[in-house]
Amino acid sequence: MKKIMFILFTFSIVILSGCSVLEEVNSSLNYATESTDYINDLQTFGEEASSLVQDAATDPDKKTELEGKITDLEARIKEFNEMKAPSIATDLHETVVEKNDQILEGINTAKENGELSVEKLKDTEIFKTINEMTDLIDQIKQLEL
Secondary structure, eight states, X not given: OHHHXXXXXXXXXXXXXXXXXXXXXXXXXXHHHHHHHHHHHHHHHHHHHHHHHHHHTTOHHHHHHHHHHHHHHHHHHHHHHHSOOOGGGHHXXXXXXXXXXXXXXXXXXXXXXXXXXXXXXXXXXXXXXXXXXXXXXXXXXXXXX
């Protein structure tokens, strides 16, 4: 009877620890997918906004469109920063959050009295930071393996 109890107890521990490992793997895969989507969104923003910046200086409609994209970007950054990273991706997540903070700082620098200044936006390093973040995709993809 003791042997059966010991076997059941051992089996239960193995199953429970296996669930924990499986949960961590799923969490890593979910994080990798969400992070890749996020960085792809940043890349798309960078491509669209860089051309809008040129036109926004002379076209009020383009400036309004750019302001909307900046507002959406700010919300997306804050959403990503609040995401919980799995333990295996903590350092990587902190790197992305630091870059996000640089982008938010650039956006705040480009605002005068709450209104976006296209000229100041051009002087920020927002687009450079976004390009640097696309380099992180390779590290994120390593989480999927």
